[in-house]
Amino acid sequence: MINIRFVEYDTSHFGEFIFDIPEGHDCWLLLLTHTPAVFLVDNEYRTYNSNSAVLYKPNQRIYYKACSDRYSDDWIRFDTDENYVTATPITCGVPFIIQEPDYCHNLYQLLVAEDILSNKYKDISIDNLLRTLFNKLLESYHCVNISPLYKCLNELKMEIYRKPNSDWTVANMAERLNISAGYLEEIYKNTFGVTCMNDVINSRINLAKKYLLYDHYSISEIVNLCGYRNTEHFFRQFKKITGVTPNRFRNSPFQRNHLEENQN
Structure with missing residues (x-):
């Protein structure tokens, strides 16, 4: 009560x-x-x-x-x-x-x-x-060491997942926080347990999954919508994370059910 x-x-x-x-x-x-x-x-x-x-x-x-x-x-x-x-x-x-x-x-x-x-x-x-x-x-x-930049880092992470198709690089992310690229990589990994560029990749692949299952975009359109400039690069990262090609993912009922379960 x-x-x-x-x-x-x-x-x-x-x-x-x-x-x-x-x-x-x-x-x-x-x-x-x-x-x-x-x-x-x-x-x-x-x-x-x-x-x-x-x-x-x-x-x-x-x-x-x-x-x-x-x-x-x-x-x-x-x-x-x-x-x-x-x-x-x-x-x-x-x-x-x-x-x-x-x-x-x-x-x-x-x-x-x-x-x-x-x-x-x-x-x-x-x-x-x-x-x-x-x-x-x-x-x-319970967080022993909270970076003075935690708020800025949290806002950056949220922005990455809101806008995965932006032109994210370590250099421009570091510039947003007015710190060096090396320092950004260090405190981002220490804070979130993952590098900032891995978060960029994960956010883009998550967006690609949704486009593949719920929209009618072609693969080349999805490549552009997710911020990739190279189809081969997209295919390589997508298969590394999901274990299947984009086409196989799109045609697999199991993948659709798995994604819906994760979202729920």
Whole structure:
């Protein structure tokens, strides 16, 4: 059961802002900061970067303040007996960097909407949204080394899969992030476990599979639509990844069923 007491996003305060509750709240508090802030941790005042999350359990001391001319955050105060909160491995009262701040921010916006609108399935929706939010926080919490460029890398990866037919090269991807090509290859592989060019290839082959099964494009048209300039190169990469030629893939009912199962 989840009972939201208050939930807000994009709250903002001037630089003299201080939030100090020695006895804590009688409920849970989860913050996601948009600006750097000072938190009291282990009786020390420590500065944490923006895009940090911190979870306070009921009756735990709460202290944080602005460390610049403005402080902004998303926050939710709630009651719950759900195990994913009460038994979370996240250390309460200690901020940590969020891998996907925009994603988490969107979840806060949806939580606010559900809380305000009070639709028929409000309770189920709020529980699902909060579970997803905690899952995303756990992903960040268990990530030992988060690159300062993680947000940019994540946006790049999403762009690769949205637009696989773009003229992707390591050089132009590195230029987008204003870093060297060698550094991009290193941090991309460390972050996602795959090279950026392998992601480009996978995104193009995934798109080719859909065109082969659900559209009436010729092979030469698919080659161009998927960003290839050379048919032989396309055939070679397609067979290496799928184990069959594009023509055989198109004519195989098993491949169609397999693709549909993966999409579902």
